[in-house]
Amino acid sequence: MDIEFNGIIPNPLAEFVTENSIWNSTFTFTQGNKYQIVAPSGKGKSTLVGIIAGTRGDFNGNLLFEGQNTRQFNPMRWSHWRANECSVVFQDLQLFPKLTVLQNLSLMNEIQQAHDNNTSPNNQTKERLFDWAKQLGIESKIDVLVGNLSFGQMQRVAILRALNRPFKWIVLDEPFSHLDAENSKIALDLIKSISASQNAGIIVTALDSRFSIEGFTPVNI
Amino acid sequence: MSQKIISRIFIKTQKPSQLIGAIIGCFLGFFLIFIAAQLFADFKTMVNSQEQSIGSQFLVVNKQVSVLNSFKLGKSTFSKNEVDQLKSLPSIKRISEFTANQFEAVASMSIPNGESSSAFRTELFMESVGDDFLDVKPDDWNWQEGNEMIPMILPTDFINLYNFNFAPGRGLPQMSKSTIQLAVFDIDIRGAQGAAHFTGKIVGFSNRISSVLVPKSFMIFANSHYGNNQIKPESYRIIVEAKQQELPKIQQYFKDEGYETNEELLKNGKFGSLLQAILGILAVLGIIVMFVSVSSFVLYVQLAISRSKYEIETLLRQGYPHKKIVHWYSKQLALIFAIIAIVNLTLVWGIKSITNSYLGDFGFEAPAQLNIFIIVGSFLMIGILWIIQTLSVRGQIYSLALPNSKG
Structure with missing residues (x-):
């Protein structure tokens, strides 16, 4: 499932599009590959994530998933894309603060059931989820309300939620902004290994080109 | 799920x-x-x-009397057409025409008043209507040819007028309904074809109909035997039984046609x-x-x-x-x-x-x-x-x- 950008110009960026950018050009994200979107703030990193996630439609040009134009997608198709094909960690995380960490993570099981994916390969057992939480250092917070966590802890919950489902792409918007170097590395390794096991592609955005990630293709916007 | x-x-x-x-x-x-x-x-x-028991559904209807009527230019009787038209209204269940006397009738009676006695004598007008339309059904409300006594029903207003207006002014005794029902008076009738003597007795009082009512059988007999045959048997008044819920409609109809109804009785309706x-x-x-x-x-x-x-x-x-x-x-x-x-x-x-x-x-x-x-x-x-x-x-x-x- 490749993602193709075909002359896309987001409306808010129409006047600021420069050459050598993903905007207003043709660019294909190939499934199984890893990409790092590098740009200073205000250049549209989150916009790009929103376009791929199907939350933003305010752009000219076409977005194609495996050759299919997303403008023809109905809500059910988008729902399937979000639940089974493209897992996203939004910059503002979009967790449910009034639910516990475990409830936020279990929600993905409910969503999988809603799509009748009872035998999803990545529908992890509770033990597996605890193991991941342990790797990321938040296993003691599993029954704490998300609203009571620090932002760094929340980022790890959002990453876990994104991993706890089948996906062909995982798109992460500034996922490590509040993590220290060690935790960032642990999280990235976990993301890479799970993605590799599903032959999924990774798109990650970072504020600064100095934080270029090894093995990731840089994409300028 | x-x-x-x-x-x-x-x-x-x-x-x-x-x-x-x-x-x-x-x-x-x-x-x-x-x-x-x-x-x-x-x-x-x-x-x-x-x-059946809500009296107000019965309406006594007559035409408005205008100056024209006084000069006998207008007609205040109901023609057959008009009656048929009333009968055909869906809001009216049934109808009965009043039959009036086509002969002269005089009622007289001696009332003992202290040492002297004063005679009471009055011309009478009478009407009859279908028994089904009466709000009272006295036991002795029937008359057959050969009976001397005519049962009569008076309007309740009549006795009220007598007791509260007429009697006190004349120094006459007031009378209860039961006292009046005891009195028997003479009734003399005279018409184109002859004269006869009867006695009369009040057997009941009606709230619904303000008229002196006699049994229909008597009215038919007396009109045919003593009445003036030249008078057309058209009714001045009719009584209708109307559907309660359609009263406003009927009232409007009456108004349009220039008919009058007994408004008082409508109050219950x-x-x-x-x-x-x-x-x-x-x-x-x-x-x-x-x-x-x-x-x-x-x-x-x-x-x-x-x-x-x-x-x-x-x-x-x-x-x-x-x-x-x-x-x-x-x-x-x-x-x-x-x-x-x-x-x-x-x-x-x-x-x-x-x-x-x-x-x-x-x-x-x-x-x-x-x-x-x-x-x-x-x-x-x-x-x-x-x-x-x-x-x-x-x-x-x-x-x-x-x-x-x-x-």
Whole structure:
């Protein structure tokens, strides 16, 4: 499932599009590959994530998933894309603060059931989820309300939620902004290994080109 | 499918007080309409079963007497056509013409007054009408050829006039109804074909008809034997039995035709019309309140969804199918509406039972169970509201499920 950008110009960026950018050009994200979107703030990193996630439609040009134009997608198709094909960690995380960490993570099981994916390969057992939480250092917070966590802890919950489902792409918007170097590395390794096991592609955005990630293709916007 | 977590997410974002307020508002709107409709249905049943005993449905009708009549230019009798037309009105059940005497009649009597006695003597006018139209049925209300005594019914107003106006002014004794019924007086009749002597006796008093009534059999006999055959047997007055609930219609008809009715008697009928009007106003009020409360409920649901916008958007962004979210709301709404409908009907039934037992004391009877149309109607209306609400929720959530093209 490749993602193709075909002359896309987001409306808010129409006047600021420069050459050598993903905007207003043709660019294909190939499934199984890893990409790092590098740009200073205000250049549209989150916009790009929103376009791929199907939350933003305010752009000219076409977005194609495996050759299919997303403008023809109905809500059910988008729902399937979000639940089974493209897992996203939004910059503002979009967790449910009034639910516990475990409830936020279990929600993905409910969503999988809603799509009748009872035998999803990545529908992890509770033990597996605890193991991941342990790797990321938040296993003691599993029954704490998300609203009571620090932002760094929340980022790890959002990453876990994104991993706890089948996906062909995982798109992460500034996922490590509040993590220290060690935790960032642990999280990235976990993301890479799970993605590799599903032959999924990774798109990650970072504020600064100095934080270029090894093995990731840089994409300028 | 378990929707445990999404229930938790949505319920936590709502304010119970607002939900309860919206439910009560919606409930009140429906309640007013259904109680008005049920009481109206009961009232109609009561009226239909009690028609015979509600005197006010009988109207005595005559034509307006104008200056023309005084010069014998206008006609104040009802022609056959006019009577037939009245008979054909759907709001009139039956009709009877008054037959007046076509002969002279004089009543006389000696009243003992202290040492002297004063004679009482008066010309009489009499009328007869179908027995079915009388509000009193005295036992001795019959006359056959050969009987000397004529039973008579006087208007109640007549004895009141005598007792409170005439007798005190003349120094005559006041008389009760039973005293009057003891008196026997002479009646002499004289007409083109001869004269005869009878005696008369008051056997009853009518509230409905203000006329001196004699049995129809006597009137037919006397008119044919002594009457002036040159007088056309057309009636000056007729009595109609009208359908209670159509009184206003009939009144309008009479007005248009220039007929007069005994307004006093209409007052009782007006009570029924007034009750209908009050129930009508209640129903109109109910409809207005229902519209207000239903719109406020619609607004509440929209507000509830706006309040949960973050949660809904987040669920959709994680891939939760929008149909399942619509389904969740639709289920909650169905539950709320089912409760509203059931509580509503129970309460309407309760109030109806109370009014039934109260009105039962007055001899009115209405069915104990709820009107089937009210039951079906309430579920139908609430069902329609549920569909509208679900569609509105669906529209809101559908728009959130697609990429936002406004940025």
